[in-house]
Amino acid sequence: MPRHDLGKRIALDTPLPGGQSSRVDFPRAAAALTAAATLLPGGARAQSAVAADLWRIVAGTHADPTALASDGSAALWTPAATLGPAEPFLRLAAETIHAPAEAGVSGSVAAASVHTASGWTISAVYGRLTISDLVRTETSPEALGNIPAYAQVISIGAARPFAIPGLAGGIAVRALSARLDDLHEGRLAVDAGLTYTRSNLRLGAASHFLAPRTATSAPGASVLLGAEARTAETELLGARGTMALRYGASLAEGEAPSHLVSAGVALARAFEIDVGAARESASGDAIWRSRLGAAVSAGRYRVQLGRDGGVHGLGATYRFGLAASFR
Numbered sequence: 457m458p459r460h461d462l463g464k465r466i467a468l469d470t471p472l473p474g475g476q477s478s479r480v481d482f483p484r485a486a487a488a489l490t491a492a493a494t495l496l497p498g499g500a501r502a503q504s505a506v507a508a509d510l511w512r513i514v515a516g517t518h519a520d521p522t523a524l525a526s527d528g529s530a531a532l533w534t535p536a537a538t539l540g541p542a543e544p545f546l547r548l549a550a551e552t553i554h555a556p557a558e559a560g561v562s563g564s565v566a567a568a569s570v571h572t573a574s575g576w577t578i579s580a581v582y583g584r585l586t587i588s589d590l591v592r593t594e595t596s597p598e599a600l601g602n603i604p605a606y607a608q609v610i611s612i613g614a615a616r617p618f619a620i621p622g623l624a625g626g627i628a629v630r631a632l633s634a635r636l637d638d639l640h641e642g643r644l645a646v647d648a649g650l651t652y653t654r655s656n657l658r659l660g661a662a663s664h665f666l667a668p669r670t671a672t673s674a675p676g677a678s679v680l681l682g683a684e685a686r687t688a689e690t691e692l693l694g695a696r697g698t699m700a701l702r703y704g705a706s707l708a709e710g711e712a713p714s715h716l717v718s719a720g721v722a723l724a725r726a727f728e729i730d731v732g733a734a735r736e737s738a739s740g741d742a743i744w745r746s747r748l749g750a751a752v753s754a755g756r757y758r759v760q761l762g763r764d765g766g767v768h769g770l771g772a773t774y775r776f777g778l779a780a781s782f783r
Contacts, residue, residue: 508632508665508676510585510607513561514553517762517775519718519730519749521682521704523660524651527751527760528779529567531579533680534662535613535626536649537569538577545571549779551760553585556771560588576616577626584608607634615649622653630665643667643674658684678708697723702732712737718747726753743767756781 515522515533522533528549530537539545547569555561563585570578590603615626626649633642649662660682667674686700704716718732730749735742746765751758762775 508607508674510561510587510634511583511609511665511676513555513559513585513764513773514563514565514583514775515706516734516745516747516764517553517749517773519720519732519747519762520684520702521660521680521716522664522706523649523662523680523682523704524658524684524702528758528777529565529581529583531567531569531613531615531628532565532581532583532609532611533664534649534651534660535628535647536615536624536651536660536662537579537613537626538615538617538624538651539569539571541571546782547779548782549777551775551777553773553775555773556766558770559773560590561585561773562588576614579611579613579615579628581609581611581613603637605636607632609633613647623650624652625650632665645674645677656686656688658682658686676708678706681705681707692721692723695724697721700730702730716747718749720749727751 518525518533525533525537528547529551539547547567549565549567549569551565551567553561553563553565563583565581565583567579567581569580572578585607587605590605609630609632611628611630613626613628615624617624628647628649630645630647631642632645634640644667645665646668647663647666649660651658651660653659660680662680664678664680665674666677682702682704684700684702687698689696689698691697692699698721700720700722702716702718702720704718706714714734714736716732716734718730720728720730722728728749728751730747732747734745734747736745737743745767746763748763748765749761751760753759758777758779758781760775760777760779762777764773766772
């Protein structure tokens with residue numbers, strides 16, 4: 457019986473012709489794939505986990521709640537992400553993701569957002585994640601060939617402020633696709649988001665990868681919540697700056713909620729650093745993960761770093777980003 461040998465990996469059953477099944481093992485190292493960390497019956501369900509759940513690895517590199525994301529790829533997480541002033545405005549961004557070697561996950565995200573004169577922010581995002589070093593074996597450990605595995609998303613969205621001061625909302629249509637060996641899967645998702653900013657308080661809520669018909673029951677679908685309280689600008693370390701405290705939550709059907717608490721400092725509107733901790737549950741056990749974020753702005757450019765500290769002795773996952781703004 458053929459076997460897909462993916463190292464020390466979470467077991468997923470893959471149907472073969474004639475009703476037989478082989479075992480596909482995903483790395484237990486990919487602890488960010490919380491929803492895929494159990495035995496999933498059927499190849500279609502296994503493939504759906506790759507299509508949507510793999511993006512949780514990227515979400516884990518954010519030290520701020522993704523419902524309040526404002527970086528270059530913010531539209532991938534919250535459709536309510538809007539850009540600045542009333543005049544036309546363009547932001548281009550690119551990010552790369554690097555998980556530890558045990559997980560073998562890497563990828564990139566490219567995004568473009570335009571703020572129009574009518575007040576709308578139009579965004580487009582493309583992202584792709586791949587799992588490398590997967591090989592096929594039979595009864596011996598000798599490799600018979602590589603197994604292609606990837607997940608990708610294309611997102612188009614629109615957002616704008618509402619008549620209520622501080623309230624903004626948006627909607628996004630996403631096309632999700634994935635491949636795991638000879639299995640292919642694709643589906644559409646329609647997401648909506650809201651943000652509310654009042655004085656030094658920000659609140660956000662967004663759906664993520666919701667299927668129009670099945671809502672949160674779709675694999676990888678979730679509801680994201682976030683809150684931020686920020687101090688008024690004051691003297692910090694010899695420069696004008698602010699401090700922020702944040703809380704985020706992710707809710708998915710059939711899973712315990714995951715929580716994030718983080719704090720950050722922004723200095724002279726040029727340097728930011730955030731630290732935090734996220735609590736997730738897997739098989740009834742609580743898992744704590746450290747989060748780190750840093751950003752440096754100079755002129756029209758902004759460089760970002762995100763880090764998920766990893767679990768169970770596995771290495772960290774990193775996200776590097778560069779954004780450029782044009783007026």
